[in-house]
Amino acid sequence: MKEAQRVVQAHGSIQFENLIYRGESLKAYRGEFVTLRYDPDHILTLYIYSCETNDNLEDFLGYAVHYIIIVHFKEFVSSLH
Numbered sequence: 001m002k003e004a005q006r007v008v009q010a011h012g013s014i015q016f017e018n019l020i021y022r023g024e025s026l027k028a029y030r031g032e033f034v035t036l037r038y039d040p041d042h043i044l045t046l047y048i049y050s051c052e053t054n055d056n057l058e059d060f061l062g063y064a065v066h067y068i069i070i071v072h073f074k075e076f077v078s079s080l081h
Contacts, residue, residue: 001037005051008032014046014064021046025062034061 006014012026016036026034026048035058037047044066049058 001047002040004036004038005033006036008034012064013067014048016046017043019043020067021064022067023048023062023064026064029061036064 004016006016008014008026008029008031010030012023012030014021014023014026014034014036016038023046029050033051035049035051037049038045046064048061048064050061052058
């Protein structure tokens, strides 16, 4: 897995590689730097960790999914009703 650091934006979103990702659990970390871990061959999902602080280990904060997947999923669910 590769790593990168980004700042959590509004609504728990993260911009990475010219794509937007969102994660519900990230809303509480708006404005904070986080560490992204990702598989370069499968960048639809990012694994989000807190940034290390001194001797503390990183905590897993949640997943962020490419935003377009969320939109299509919501459209699919709406079409079922």
